[in-house]
Amino acid sequence: MMSEVRKVDARDGKLAMAHIYVAFIALALGGLCGLLQVLVRSGKFTLPANISYYTILTTHGVLLGLVLTTFFIIGFQFAALSRTAGTLSDKVRFWGWIGFWTMTIGTAMTAYYILIGEASVLFTFYAPLQAHPGFYLGLTLVVVGSWISGFAMFAHYAKWKKEHPGQVSPILTFMCVVNMILWLVCTLGVAATVLFQLLPWSLGLVDRINVLVSRTLFWYFGHPLVYFWLLPAYMVWYVVIPKVIGGKMFSDSLARLTFILFLIFSIPVGFHHQLVEPGIDPAWKYLQVVLTFMVVIPSLMTAFSMFATFEMYGRSKGATGLFGWLRKLPWGDARFFVPFVGMLFFIPAGAGGLVNASHQLNQVVHNTIWVTGHFHLTLATTVVLTFFGAAYWLIPHLTGRVMTKAMNRLAIIQAVVWAIGMFFMSGAMHFAGLLGAPRRSAFSTYGNAPQALEWIPYQIAQAVGGAILFIGIILVLIIVTNLAFFAPKGETEFPVAEVAEEAERTPLVFENWKLWLGITVALILIAYTVPFIDMIQNAPPGSKGFKLW
Template identity: 40%
Template sequence: MQSHADVAKLGLANFWIAFITFALAALLGLYQVLERSGMIPQLESVELYFGSVSSHGVIMGFVLTTFFIMGFGYWSAGTSLKMPVWNKRLAWFGFFLTLLGTAMAAVMLFTGQASVLYTFYPPLKASPIFYIGAALLVVGSWVWVLEMIMMMHKWKQANPGQPVPLIMFGTTANAILWFFTSLGVASEDLFQLIPWSLGWIETIDVGLARTLFSWTLHAIVYFWLIPAYLAMYTLLPRLAGGKLFSDEMARISFIMLLVFSVPIGFHHLYVDPMQADGWKFLHMIGTFMVAVPTLFTGFTVIASMEVAGRMRGGKGLFGWIKTINWDDPLVLAGGLSLLMLTVGGWGGLVNASYSMDVMVHNTQWITGHFHLIFAGTSVIMYFALAYHIWPKMTGRPLVSKSLAKAQLWLWFIGMLVLTLPWHVMGLLGQPRRISVAPYGNEVAKSWIPYEMAMVVGGVILTVSALMLIVILFGTHLRRATLEDREMAYAEPVEPVLRLPALLNGFGFWAAVITVYLIASYGYPILQFFLMDTHGTFPWSI
């Protein structure tokens, strides 16, 4: 228990920032669906709407995720390696640096001085303080990356030849993935946006800025998703009542996710004029490769659930589904998460397709897709992880398991009611990022029933988000104490005694990613320095 004390503090600090900002962003989401529906004319305001969308996107995409993942990483490292945090002062410094960056960005967002959406969109210019805040947020998170790498390294030194615990292996894979993927947005921010917004350089090459952002834009989704997969691999099988189907396949999947997901951002640029179609085609091939570890994960997790169901007496082709321990919130969330991943993943194949993408690019379909994958698949697992870990961190039992399960169900239902109509509206031509639809034609009229469904989904999700906060506060304020504060990770069906070095470390794989990144992004970035380009002056929103 002694070694858990400092990771519990660090973990809780990160988790609180993650979930409080999440609740705020969820309320902004409610405002956005109401504003867009046009039902309450008093709410109509483009200034507020785009300020709100920018804040919602930055908080959900950068703040909730980064803080949650850092907290979960420290907790997983401490509890699986049974080690104190390496260089505790540095870890806290990283936390406060990330927080400072977040606060700077938040002030600019909430005062309408950074309504450039989560993807920044130069040549629209936000306050330099926003861009500097974003840079500090990323740099602060790199401290966590270093912490994870060092903790795994120290453990391996102390335990030569031993397999690194699976949860730590996946966490370190995610840390390395985040480092590589955040280099794109960090370069855009440091070399283009900050000097340009301060007036040190006059113009910005928007083509280059978009290319650099695309570097970050896809793998960031796997940075968000890996904690969900980690929970499914390392916690869910035991809580469901069984064992992990294959430890080795889990490791192979994490390595594939790491290597395949970083150098493939061009499907976000499919309809951008400044990149050639040959590069887009090559990135399409790379993008499809990520389906491989995703399908492996689906198989291993569902097979583990079947092992659990059968160990608990389930019989027949589907009988095992009933006997799984669905009473546990994390197991329930895992099932719901996989369902959303299945639906969202099929949509993703359309977006990733070289020729089909134009049917949906920049339409409301895309918004539906990423809400289903991120806010659905990933974030529902963040909730369930909080329910699982919070009591162990604080020593106070969860305030109500049934309330927690109801919250997860509501999130699932709300997310489907919100995102399925969005997919349809996208096919009906609705562009994304609009606050009103003043087009007055048959096309715009056909969207109305789906917009109503969207409002219902938004209300359900807000109720669920507020329930989460009530449960977490309620747990934190309890007087009762929890005896068992140990984390118990799932055992594999076949125990892993020895592993090849390639499945127990990342040195080789980091070299592979570097080569792959240079191959896939080298020329597409270099071309901007070889062509005769015209930069763009800053524009206000």
């Protein structure tokens, strides 16, 4: 390959680690909130000191959905860029720090207004529930900080391209760039609703807000957000795992094609979160449903690539028979095993996702706790276990330590604990959701309705699963603390796989950003222009703010 630096520079490592610390602090606090929620919902426990269930729920969603993910991803990507495209320039690193502090201050501000009870609006903050302006401002800072880091990453990539004219960029660098483009394009939506609608309205500068426009802008951002979480997990699967098991990447071109397809098809799809709401013509909903399902294609490609990599490696080690290669995989290596458990959970997670996005089936599960069960498989298992698996080599690589055998074993136990806990919690959520149990609700028997009483056993199962998951969080915090501060000094590899010899040369077209951005923007305009104009032209009188908590 090209002139790669094998080790992440110590100064870049510090920047990446700063992000990772915040991410794991968010995991600890957000996880504690999650535990309290499942306990409340079992009906056997009430929160002390008048703490509101919905304050806890808002904290849980913001810390785990927005803070843990965004911080880990940006930290991981700075490290990946430094590793594959060379040490960051002082300027890029400086802006990376500015981005970090902007995000951190924003997070602290948001958390403050949630915790003093001024923003129990959940992480989706749907108007006309109106939070304190400080909550919206804090979220704005988080997004702006991520943009600063994003542009620092682009600058680093541009420098590499300038120094290597006519060459294909390193695959991890390429993937980071795709993910940050995705992030920038989609956060424009949430930035628009926060800056032009929610902030002026909460400050009292305007009286009323167009609710449907605000929701539509939010969901323009809300679905690509999940791909922003998923793509770094795919980076680990495509590029890191093959090296960890001792194999090669199946195909460089197909991996790049997968990422480009995600960029194109993850944004013009927000209506599948708005399928059962008024004010949007169902034909436009259907168009976005079709576009939503196009991400099935890169997902199928990824599944093929992963198992092709595993099988090729197993056979190269002399495996025979149809499934003999399975036995050759390094099951005792946490760097492989933990993300692999995440991959397995992606199969039911993806299937559930197909249900959610189906034009009509959505009505059966919309806003039931089935949906919560779904994203605890996708984000809270597939993505998060992959992040844990990555942290197990990334943190010691950056801190100049090595993972001991004992910690490796604990990491494997942690993944098993997680799988068991999630099996109970998410499984019970899926079943209760099919029976109609709502999401985002404190314990209630709905006036002793017989139907609601049927949900209680499932809610107790959720509490059992959630408690097991909390043990999983404690375990991962022990491992991460050990790797950051106490593990023995030494050298840990940042694994980056090479491409299999049989694979063809990667065409440069994948880095024709004008082309891909052009297609992305065109699809967004096709999917959104007409319904958006409809919403504004046929808008009902706007809504005043409400503080109902």
